[in-house]
Amino acid sequence: MIEVRNLVKEFDGTMVLKNIDATFQKGVVNIIIGKSGSGKTVMLKCLVGLIQPTSGEILYDGRNLTTMRSGEIRRLRRDIGMLFQGAALFDSLTVLENVMFPLDMFSRKNRRERRKRAEFCLERVDMLQAANLLPSEISGGMKKRAAIARAIVLNPRYLFCDEPNSGLDPKTSQVIDELISDITTDFDITTIVVSHDMNSVINIGDNVIFLNEGIKEWEGSKSQVMDADNEKLNDFVFASDLFRKIKVAEEIISEEEKGG
Amino acid sequence: MSIISSLESVGEYALLLKRVLTPPDRFSQFMKEFQKGVYALGVSSIWIVVIISFFIGAVIVLQIALNIDSPMLPSFTVGVVSREIILLEFSSTIMCLILSGKVGSNIASELGSMRITEQIDALEIMGVNSANYLILPKIAAFVVFMPVLVIFSMFTGLFGGYIICMVLGTPSVETYVYGIQAFFNESFVWYSIAKSMLFGFIISSVAAYFGYTASGGALEVGEASTRSVVMNSILILASDLVFTQLAMG
Numbered sequence: 001m002i003e004v005r006n007l008v009k010e011f012d013g014t015m016v017l018k019n020i021d022a023t024f025q026k027g028v029v030n031i032i033i034g035k036s037g038s039g040k041t042v043m044l045k046c047l048v049g050l051i052q053p054t055s056g057e058i059l060y061d062g063r064n065l066t067t068m069r070s071g072e073i074r075r076l077r078r079d080i081g082m083l084f085q086g087a088a089l090f091d092s093l094t095v096l097e098n099v100m101f102p103l104d105m106f107s108r109k110n111r112r113e114r115r116k117r118a119e120f121c122l123e124r125v126d127m128l129q130a131a132n133l134l135p136s137e138i139s140g141g142m143k144k145r146a147a148i149a150r151a152i153v154l155n156p157r158y159l160f161c162d163e164p165n166s167g168l169d170p171k172t173s174q175v176i177d178e179l180i181s182d183i184t185t186d187f188d189i190t191t192i193v194v195s196h197d198m199n200s201v202i203n204i205g206d207n208v209i210f211l212n213e214g215i216k217e218w219e220g221s222k223s224q225v226m227d228a229d230n231e232k233l234n235d236f237v238f239a240s241d242l243f244r245k246i247k248v249a250e251e252i253i254s255e256e257e258k259g260g
Numbered sequence: 261m262s263i264i265s266s267l268e269s270v271g272e273y274a275l276l277l278k279r280v281l282t283p284p285d286r287f288s289q290f291m292k293e294f295q296k297g298v299y300a301l302g303v304s305s306i307w308i309v310v311i312i313s314f315f316i317g318a319v320i321v322l323q324i325a326l327n328i329d330s331p332m333l334p335s336f337t338v339g340v341v342s343r344e345i346i347l348l349e350f351s352s353t354i355m356c357l358i359l360s361g362k363v364g365s366n367i368a369s370e371l372g373s374m375r376i377t378e379q380i381d382a383l384e385i386m387g388v389n390s391a392n393y394l395i396l397p398k399i400a401a402f403v404v405f406m407p408v409l410v411i412f413s414m415f416t417g418l419f420g421g422y423i424i425c426m427v428l429g430t431p432s433v434e435t436y437v438y439g440i441q442a443f444f445n446e447s448f449v450w451y452s453i454a455k456s457m458l459f460g461f462i463i464s465s466v467a468a469y470f471g472y473t474a475s476g477g478a479l480e481v482g483e484a485s486t487r488s489v490v491m492n493s494i495l496i497l498a499s500d501l502v503f504t505q506l507a508m509g
Contacts, residue, residue, distance in 0.1 A: 050381055077387035088382040091373075102386050105286055160385075 001026050002047065002158065002190055007056035009042055009214075016042050017053070018214045024192050028206035029184050031193045035236060039214040040194045044162055047192065048080060049073050060158065078106055081151030083161040083180075087143035089135040095146045096122065096131040102154045121149040125179060141172035148179055152187065159184065161193040165200055177203045198237060201225055210236065226250070273469045279391040280399070280465070290397055297401030301363050301464070306412060312358060313351065313413040317420030320345055325430055335431045339439015342421050344448070351413035352452040353500045356459035359409070360492035364467035367398055368488040371471030372481035380472070395468040399461060406460035407453045414449070455503050462495050 002024040009017040016039045024030040034040045045051040047058055049065055058065040060076060068076065089098045099118040107114055122128045125145040130138050138146070144164060151159060161180060165173035181204040184191040193200065201208055205222040210233045218230045225237060226246070238244045284290035321342045328337055371394060374380050383390035418440055425436040470488035474481050 048385055050384065074387040074389070077385055080385055080387075082382070082385045084378045084382060086377055088378040090379055090382075091377075104289060105386065105388055 001061055002192070003057075003059040004047070005057040005059070007043070007046060007058065008054045009039075009046055009051065010054045016214050017046065020056070020211075020214075020216050022209055022216060022219070024190055025207060026190045027185065027188045029181055029191050029193060029204045030207045030209070031195055031201055031205040032209045032211060033195060033198075033201055033205075033236070034211035035196065038211045040196075040211055041162060043211065044160060044192065044194045048082060048160055049077070078154060079157040081154070081156035081159045083144065083147050083151050083159070083164055085163040085166055087135070087140075087147040089143055089146055089150070091135055094132050094134055095127060095138065098135070098146060099150045099153055102150065106154065118149075118153060121153045122146070124152070124183075125149045140167050141169075141176070144168065144172075144176050145179065148176070148183070152183055155187065157189055159189050159191040161191070161195075163195055163197075164193060165195065165197045170199065173197065173199060174203065180204060198225075212236075272473065273466070276391055276395075276469055276472060277465060279389060280395045280468075282389065282392050284392060284396065285388060289393070293393070293397035294401050297398045298405055301366065301398065301402045302405030302409065305359060305362060305409060308358070308362060309355060309409050309413050310416045313346075313355070313416040314420040314423075316350060316354070317342070317346060317417030318424040319420075320350070320417070321421035321424045321436070322428070325424075325428070335435045336439035336442055338431050339421075339436045340442050342436075343418065343440040343444075346414060346417040346421075347448045347452055349500075350417060351410050352456040352459065353496065355409065355413045356456060356463060356496050357493055360459075360463045360467075360496060361489050363402060364463050364488045364492045365485040367464060367467040368471035368474075368485040369481055371395075371468055372474035372484045375472065375474050376477060376481060391472065395465070395472065398468060399464040402464040403457050403460040406456045410453055410456045414452070451507055455500070455507075458499065458503060459496050462499065463492050466492050466495060 004020055004022045004024075007017050007020040008015065020043065032040050032043060042051060046053045047065075049068075053066060056066070060079075063076065065073065065076065089095070090101065093101065096115075096118055099121055100114055103109065103114040103117060107117075109117070119128060119131065122131055125148050127142060127145050127149060130142055130146070135143055135146070159180070164176050164180060168176065177200050180191060180193065183189070193204075195201070202222055202225070205225070208218075208220055208222060208225055209216060210218040210230070212232045218228060218233045220228060225233070228234065228237075321338060324338045324341050328341075371380075374394070380390045380394070383393060421440075422433065422436060425431060425433045431439070467485075467488040470484040470491070471481075474484040
């Protein structure tokens with residue numbers, strides 16, 4: 001479980017995150033949504049320690065990240081897996097070498113065992129056939145899947161995903177979403193996804209947090225998102241024509257049921 | 261304002277070096293990256309060192325032969341002066357100025373690209389000391405390989421002079437060979453090697469600093485690469501002055 005208490009982040013006097021409180025439970029997919037510039041990515045970077053917050057606490061199962069020394073942060077990070085927006089695979093390494101990299105750095109297993117573990121993770125994301133290809137030789141969706149395999153290879157306790165569906169077609173996005181959801185449940189880890197893709201929210205968002213101009217505007221589950229009475233959240237959700245039509249259709253069905 | 265930002269950059273560079281100069285997380289991984297660095301920064305630079313040294317060596321001998329036209333000076337002076345120029349300044353300082361363009365921009369653009377594509381962040385998230393993992397092998401590889409490049413440069417520079425003597429005949433090849441052996445001071449070779457290793461450290465670490473701290477997009481990576489070459493050129497010339505005064509003054 002990750003808890004955020006009174007998180008504030010300022011850049012040159014401008015408050016980007018304003019007193020955020022949140023709890024991210026284990027074994028469920030927590031999604032942070034919001035418009036571009038709402039502070040989602042800054043919040044994610046604060047959570048993993050890539051950006052130092054101005055004030056507030058970030059507790060990883062009770063351990064406060066903001067007061068940790070650099071050595072402690074590095075040890076904590078070995079429990080963290082992260083899927084970056086652009087996958088961030090190492091250009092000079094093959095897919096298999098990318099997945100093996102965390103094992104090469106930190107595992108005491110021999111090379112054969114490390115390879116076996118990496119192949120298992122690649123198989124889990126259905127990427128074993130591309131093991132010997134370079135990142136430049138595979139598609140965006142395959143890169144994301146390889147990056148997920150690399151993120152889970154050390155059995156992390158916390159998984160962070162920054163815009164996992166950006167630049168992907170709807171079908172591939174669904175595959176990535178399902179993968180994230182399955183991994184969260186199978187390995188019982190704390191997963192935090194930053195996204196502005198409403199399809200992801202509806203598919204896998206067990207716990208949804210809506211950020212607006214650095215403020216936590218709303219929190220609930222995927223089933224509550226469509227019916228929320230928060231105006232700013234509705235503006236965000238129903239900016240999509242598809243979701244507007246779904247909402248209208250739901251209202252018509254509901255009225256017909258009442259009438260008939 | 262620019263003085264403050266310059267001082268900030270010096271401070272950032274020092275803090276980066278503090279992170280770089282620590283024992284590697286995994287020695288086997290360090291050696292792997294070190295070997296890649298030796299090839300990418302050192303071995304692949306041999307051809308440019310050989311070509312440039314050959315022609316500059318030939319031009320030095322040609323210029324000296326054309327300009328020393330005094331009956332008071334023995335003809336082997338051409339060999340002696342050419343040797344001293346090549347050993348003391350050309351093969352270390354001028355060659356490093358040229359290498360700061362090739363190697364410096366290579367390091368800065370590689371690290372800059374890794375920074376903007378979040379590969380460095382990915383290393384940090386894994387708990388790897390990214391500065392140590394990425395930069396230390398490059399610095400070590402280039403500094404260790406620098407003497408090889410300098411020796412190649414010395415030999416091919418002197419060989420370029422030999423060829424020009426063979427073609428033009430003034431001075432004769434025998435006189436030139438006698439000249440490059442006359443009054444030879446071995447310590448000049450060691451001085452040149454030591455100096456080039458210092459320059460190797462400056463080139464690789466300064467370029468790494470500019471690449472590692474790059475932000476933005478492809479344009480900023482290009483700017484970081486350019487700034488690293490400009491800064492390296494200034495630092496090489498300034499430290500050449502200091503090193504020469506300390507070592508030979």
